[in-house]
Amino acid sequence: MEYLPSLLIGLAGSACSWETFGGSVLSLSLRNQGRIQRLMALILYSAGHVFTYIFLGAFAGMAGRTLLEGGVLTSAHAGILFCAGLMMLLVSLEMMGFPTRLHLLHHFPGETTIERIAAHYRERFGELTPFYLGLINGFLPRPLVYAGLAFAFASGNAINGMYTMACFSMGMLPILWLVGTSGFLISPTMRSRLIHAMAIIVLGVGCIMVWRALPLHAEGNPQVTTEMSEMALTPSP
Amino acid sequence: MFTVETCAYCHLPISARAVERKLSGTTRLFCCYGCFLLFQITARRKQGRSGKWFLTRIGIGTFLTMCVMLTGWMLAEFPSHPYEEEIIFSAKWLIWALATPVLILIGYPLLKQCVLALASGSFSIEGGIGIVCTVLYGYSFVNLCRGREPLYFDTVCATMLLVTLGKILEATSKSTAAQDIREFLGHEKAPAFRIDQDKILHTTALHLEPGDLVRVPPGYTVPADGKVLEGCSRIRRTPLTGEREPVLCREGDEVLCGGKVIDETLTVQVLKTGKDTVLARLLSVVEQSVLVPSNRRYLVDQALVLFRPLILVAAICTLLWWWQESRIGAWVNLLSVLVIACPCALVLTTPMATTLAVARAAREGILISEVAAIEKISTVNVCIFDETEPTEMGGSHLYSVPDWSERDTYASLVDGSGQSTAVAEVRSVQASAAAATPSSRIITACTQLQARGVRTVLLAGPSFFAGQEKNYPPAIDGFYLGISSQEKADLLRSYREQGYIAAYVSEFPCTPICALDADIRFTTGASYREDLLTNPVTLLGTDLERLPWLIDLSRRVLRTVNWNLAWSSFYSIVGMFAAAAGMVDPVFAAGIMLLGSSLVAGNTAQLHNYPGPSETRS
Numbered sequence: 001m002e003y004l005p006s007l008l009i010g011l012a013g014s015a016c017s018w019e020t021f022g023g024s025v026l027s028l029s030l031r032n033q034g035r036i037q038r039l040m041a042l043i044l045y046s047a048g049h050v051f052t053y054i055f056l057g058a059f060a061g062m063a064g065r066t067l068l069e070g071g072v073l074t075s076a077h078a079g080i081l082f083c084a085g086l087m088m089l090l091v092s093l094e095m096m097g098f099p100t101r102l103h104l105l106h107h108f109p110g111e112t113t114i115e116r117i118a119a120h121y122r123e124r125f126g127e128l129t130p131f132y133l134g135l136i137n138g139f140l141p142r143p144l145v146y147a148g149l150a151f152a153f154a155s156g157n158a159i160n161g162m163y164t165m166a167c168f169s170m171g172m173l174p175i176l177w178l179v180g181t182s183g184f185l186i187s188p189t190m191r192s193r194l195i196h197a198m199a200i201i202v203l204g205v206g207c208i209m210v211w212r213a214l215p216l217h218a219e220g221n222p223q224v225t226t227e228m229s230e231m232a233l234t235p236s237p
Numbered sequence: 238m239f240t241v242e243t244c245a246y247c248h249l250p251i252s253a254r255a256v257e258r259k260l261s262g263t264t265r266l267f268c269c270y271g272c273f274l275l276f277q278i279t280a281r282r283k284q285g286r287s288g289k290w291f292l293t294r295i296g297i298g299t300f301l302t303m304c305v306m307l308t309g310w311m312l313a314e315f316p317s318h319p320y321e322e323e324i325i326f327s328a329k330w331l332i333w334a335l336a337t338p339v340l341i342l343i344g345y346p347l348l349k350q351c352v353l354a355l356a357s358g359s360f361s362i363e364g365g366i367g368i369v370c371t372v373l374y375g376y377s378f379v380n381l382c383r384g385r386e387p388l389y390f391d392t393v394c395a396t397m398l399l400v401t402l403g404k405i406l407e408a409t410s411k412s413t414a415a416q417d418i419r420e421f422l423g424h425e426k427a428p429a430f431r432i433d434q435d436k437i438l439h440t441t442a443l444h445l446e447p448g449d450l451v452r453v454p455p456g457y458t459v460p461a462d463g464k465v466l467e468g469c470s471r472i473r474r475t476p477l478t479g480e481r482e483p484v485l486c487r488e489g490d491e492v493l494c495g496g497k498v499i500d501e502t503l504t505v506q507v508l509k510t511g512k513d514t515v516l517a518r519l520l521s522v523v524e525q526s527v528l529v530p531s532n533r534r535y536l537v538d539q540a541l542v543l544f545r546p547l548i549l550v551a552a553i554c555t556l557l558w559w560w561q562e563s564r565i566g567a568w569v570n571l572l573s574v575l576v577i578a579c580p581c582a583l584v585l586t587t588p589m590a591t592t593l594a595v596a597r598a599a600r601e602g603i604l605i606s607e608v609a610a611i612e613k614i615s616t617v618n619v620c621i622f623d624e625t626e627p628t629e630m631g632g633s634h635l636y637s638v639p640d641w642s643e644r645d646t647y648a649s650l651v652d653g654s655g656q657s658t659a660v661a662e663v664r665s666v667q668a669s670a671a672a673a674t675p676s677s678r679i680i681t682a683c684t685q686l687q688a689r690g691v692r693t694v695l696l697a698g699p700s701f702f703a704g705q706e707k708n709y710p711p712a713i714d715g716f717y718l719g720i721s722s723q724e725k726a727d728l729l730r731s732y733r734e735q736g737y738i739a740a741y742v743s744e745f746p747c748t749p750i751c752a753l754d755a756d757i758r759f760t761t762g763a764s765y766r767e768d769l770l771t772n773p774v775t776l777l778g779t780d781l782e783r784l785p786w787l788i789d790l791s792r793r794v795l796r797t798v799n800w801n802l803a804w805s806s807f808y809s810i811v812g813m814f815a816a817a818a819g820m821v822d823p824v825f826a827a828g829i830m831l832l833g834s835s836l837v838a839g840n841t842a843q844l845h846n847y848p849g850p851s852e853t854r855s
Binding site (some may be wrong): 051052054056058059061062065072116117120121126128131132155158159162 | 291292293295296299300303306307311313314405409728
């Protein structure tokens with residue numbers, strides 16, 4: 001299972017996605033005057049966010065399951081992990097300020113529509129708006145989310161995929177809450193240091209994933225090669 | 238050619254089929270269901286509740302659909318885990334409980350759409366999807382009560398949600414295209430700093446009146462036509478005059494609404510405001526042009542008239558074909574056919590591309606008063622530049638003439654020989670004409686046109702002396718001096734007889750009768766005048782290098798439209814047959830539809846950022 005890496009990249013991903021989510025979270029917390037209201041807004045936003053990631057994880061897991069049943073996933077598993085690891089290495093380089101072409105992954109067709117719908121929700125602020133915003137923002141593309149989804153996909157099971165992405169989204173919460181409660185107190189220098197620290201975590205996890213995905217260590221992932229194959233071959237009761 | 242109504246939301250022309258809705262007592266026309274949905278949020282802001290309720294509906298619908306699908310996926314994993322039978326049974330009822338509000342929240346508007354369409358004697362695909370989803374829901378509920386399989390609650394919810402989101406996505410893309418023009422048209426909302434005694438009041442261009450004094454700081458646009466009273470600054474006014482380089486304006490100079498101040502603050506006395514400004518008149522041309530559908534759009538609309546009954550026939554055949562095998566399977570396949578064959582992307586592409594192209598050209602000072610001209614420009618393969626009036630030569634951009642001082646010398650010499658001044662003037666002009674050679678601008682433009690496979694021909698009227706034809710540079714394929722109007726017409730006709738698509742470029746005020754035979758006519762002029770717009774395309778200013786750029790832009794528009802039409806027709810037709818054969822799941826079909834619309838919209842939206850003439854050259 002890739003729960004710990006997911007948790008770590010979720011943590012790093014929230015720092016990386018500061019621009020995407022930070023603004024929304026900060027505006028939510030500034031919009032609500034009372035302490036309880038502010039807390040409720042943060043909880044609702046986080047719930048929406050976590051729910052979307054769980055949904056995406058389950059979806060990726062289902063897709064992985066389909067391939068597993070077709071016998072493709074077992075052989076492709078190492079490749080998927082390698083790609084996820086490589087993407088994490090690239091993201092870490094980007095976070096450290098090296099030029100990469102990763103900005104291409106920050107966009108996908110229909111993204112503008114998602115942003116516009118989110119803008120409509122922000123305009124018509126209601127009690128449940130933070131939840132909807134979290135739900136919608138979860139669909140916005142981020143490279144580390146793709147890495148998390150790759151883990152979920154490689155798990156080859158909707159429930160495992162769900163858990164993987166749940167860990168990923170839980171990893172995002174500390175920084176999301178930090179931004180929501182005291183984001184305006186964090187100076188740009190502090191933020192830059194935080195991002196660099198997170199970049200090191202992503203780099204480390206990325207290296208481990210690439211190492212594990214290499215053919216030499218393929219047997220180091222027994223649940224994939226044996227357990228998953230057995231699962232796929234076991235007839236349903 | 239016909240003029241059409243515009244959509245109340247995206248403001249693009251409606252030609253094929255309009256969605257008519259009565260909102261707050263007013264009947265409005267929408268080009269699609271998506272525009273109607275989005276209109277409820279954006280245009281009905283004053284009636285806050287309806288917009289909020291719509292957003293809540295979509296939000297709750299999305300959340301519940303995600304819950305339904307999650308539960309369904311978890312159920313699919315259950316056989317490999319030792320769960321109790323009762324839990325599975327409860328989970329199925331949970332799915333039903335979650336799916337029911339989705340049907341009410343998202344399915345109800347689709348059903349209403351169907352009823353309204355049937356009442357008006359037409360067929361709505363979205364409505365058809367709503368009906369089939371309701372039938373599938375009913376079947377699944379009966380199966381659930383009887384403890385049978387299969388259940389299609391997740392399919393129903395996901396399909397309805399994806400179809401609704403697809404409609405919203407299309408409407409959003411269309412409104413983006415229209416917004417491109419509206420931003421250009423939005424000069425009335427431009428900020429203005431009115432000087433009221435000693436105070437400076439922050440207002441908008443809409444509230445200015447002739448005689449007002451305004452300050453225009455650097456970076457701001459001039460809010461009205463006026464005269465500079467104080468200050469000296471360069472002003473960029475490409476959309477107004479076609480001049481790419483900023484122009485220096487000093488005290489006493491006239492400035493036009495829409496020009497952007499670059500260097501320092503100007504104090505301007507307002508002379509004309511609102512619809513009287515040059516910009517407003519230009520914009521009305523741009524706005525009107527997109528209302529007239531292009532030939533391609535007309536063809537697409539005609540094709541859709543045939544395509545919709547074809548979808549209906551395919552849907553009925555699918556239902557009948559699969560009915561004997563499995564009734565519920567027949568409804569599922571019918572749903573797939575309706576979803577994947579929905580021709581939304583087909584309807585979307587042409588108006589969106591042409592609107593973006595008109596707005597893009599307007600930003601470069603090119604006014605397209607007929608959208609159909611874009612199609613013609615892309616096919617042009619001979620470009621005839623005409624210069625008819627020798628008296629206009631001083632301001633001509635087609636020819637370089639000798640220095641005026643030399644002309645004066647010549648005139649004085651002639652005058653010294655005892656002839657009248659008037660005759661001397663004519664002679665001097667003729668002398669200039671005799672020495673006229675194509676200007677460097679036109680040579681550059683011709684070189685660029687040749688590189689695009691367009692032949693270039695230069696014409697000049699009878700006042701020019703013949704015999705200079707052999708002195709033209711290689712960039713020009715033909716150079717005819719001193720030919721009459723009839724000869725020009727014959728030349729144009731001969732090109733057309735040889736199969737050329739001829740563009741006729743004349744400098745204002747010359748639009749000779751012989752040019753009427755041309756496939757497309759361009760006018761170039763130093764600045765805006767009402768009578769400039771008699772031709773379908775006007776290049777404001779003297780920069781002829783925008784002509785090859787315009788040809789590139791129109792070719793790009795055509796490529797985009799053709800690619801989009803080919804792609805959307807391909808996936809609709811192939812998908813329809815695959816769905817009729819039972820090979821496509823409805824949710825997958827909805828995903829394909831969403832992806833198809835996204836690709837078409839994204840591909841078309843790139844026209845907004847089409848590089849300008851200077852960027853293209855660099």
